[in-house]
Amino acid sequence: MTDDTLKALVESLIFVSQEPVSLERLQAVIEGVPAAEIQAAVEELVAGHDAGGRGIHIIRAGGGWIFATKPAHDREVRRLLQIERKNRLSSAGLETLAAIAYRQPVTQSEVSAIRGVDSTGALKTLLEKKLIKIVGRKKAPGNPLVYRTSEEFLLYLGLDSLDGLPSEAEIAKILEEEKALEA
């Protein structure tokens, strides 16, 4: 293996790993290359990324190496991640939204009972994102607030009306049918 090939290989391995990659791990994965050569390749890589004009670098952490963005770009990096996160509902949010969509009108405690998990936080997020709305109070002890999905919810899903939601039977059919052999 040439120096360049080894360096490229090490770069792709560090890139793809969520945990810091140790020298031992690299050596186990790249067969037949002495540790000293791998170490040298890593050091060259690290130096190359530390140079100007690079936005990412390899840092030493937890007994290994890991890619990170350079601190100078912190502000923009966070801004980008925020934009991206705003586009997504967490799985808790999605679950809660589903419970409301299928069981509306519902109260918080009904949603929580459905999920088996307290859903107040998810409800709040959904309200902020205007995916659900408060439509009144239930005539029951404590007069809890009653929630429904909003117009925006329909827009978000590209539905004309709530009738457009897949029925539970259909979803069960899609998900449970054991014709999965096919694909």
Place this chain on the structure above:
Amino acid sequence: MTDDTLKALVESLIFVSQEPVSLERLQAVIEGVPAAEIQAAVEELVAGHDAGGRGIHIIRAGGGWIFATKPAHDREVRRLLQIERKNRLSSAGLETLAAIAYRQPVTQSEVSAIRGVDSTGALKTLLEKKLIKIVGRKKAPGNPLVYRTSEEFLLYLGLDSLDGLPSEAEIAKILEEEKALEA
């Protein structure tokens, strides 16, 4: 901002994102830099990574840019991540996906009719892999669910947009080649 600083910033942004980053998004995050300059920085970056001695490169997919390892390192990457082999789609899965990609929005029975084979199982697998999504219902008897390909679909096949699907002309060429082989 100097060219080098901009290039470094763009690199860190593309690196940190979990999805392809479009020019528009880069522009929204990097304030006050004309799109043309950002585009030029990206292009320089892409070229730099394509060069030898690099293990990762920036690919264009789903309307944006995303970092990926180079194909040559697949074996070692899988060894590091302890993944036996990366499963391709079955031919039934790919056929179903192609039928959906070209005829979207489509229903299950439309896909099944194109293939001449019940496609419920294949649809399920594609839904689970998030390569397709349910987008609503068709105004037709039984109001069947309507499917479309997803953003992940574009990323999965390295397509910039649906326009990147093989064209009629390309398909015709393949068919001619196949017939020539058999003759």
Place this chain on the structure above:
Amino acid sequence: MPESSVEIPPVESASAPPPAPAEAGDGYQVRLDVFEGPLDLLLFLIRKKKIDIHDIPIAAITRDYLGYLERKTEINLDREAEFVFVAALLIYIKSQMLLPRETDLAEHEDPRRVLIDRLIEYEKVKAACSLLREREDVQILQWKRDFIPPLHGESELEPVELSLFELAESFFRVMKRREADDTRVIRGRDVSVEVKMKELTALLHERSVIDFLEYFESNASLEEALVSFFCVLELVKSRVAVAVQDELFQTIRVWLRKDAHRTAAHD
């Protein structure tokens, strides 16, 4: 919505009569299970005979097709229905072709039209598949990341500023847990709100961020814990401190507002 030109009912709803027995084709046979479905088999037969897809000799193709179908031990029942349905279609078209007619048929009246349209469309999908497969084979070797790299600095990603309600709620949970864990801790030293407030603000100045649940657990008695909870409530309410919970049921971190650093000490 672009409709496919196919007018045939979906295959799964089809019930078709069993195929008439027929002799096998020319002896060269491929196992039926290598075909994706009946259309795939038909395309194979058409190509093997080097037939123009637009002018299919229905009688011959039907014979070949049924020949394959006879070896149905190789396919399971689910798939058999689909193959049989197309067999029935072939036989139907063959019977239509045999009807005596006074004039030649216009192209759109050709009984084969429906089948030809389906085959042409399916052939295109299959050809596209071979191109898409090439793409898949390249892409599948290029690994992307689905995680966020370690970030710098103190501020967390998109923190959710906590409502008092949520703070109270997590308090409730911890209380429950403590009650269950240890009922002995009811008695302890008397703690005043002032003393606790001083202790808390001092700690916040010292550490800048405290993990509230950890701090809470460190209190010697339930009463003391209660007092410290109300102190945090007070600090947040008076906008001296910020409490953030990144995710529901996770710990709450408390820190002083930057602009409140000076005033906090005097509260």
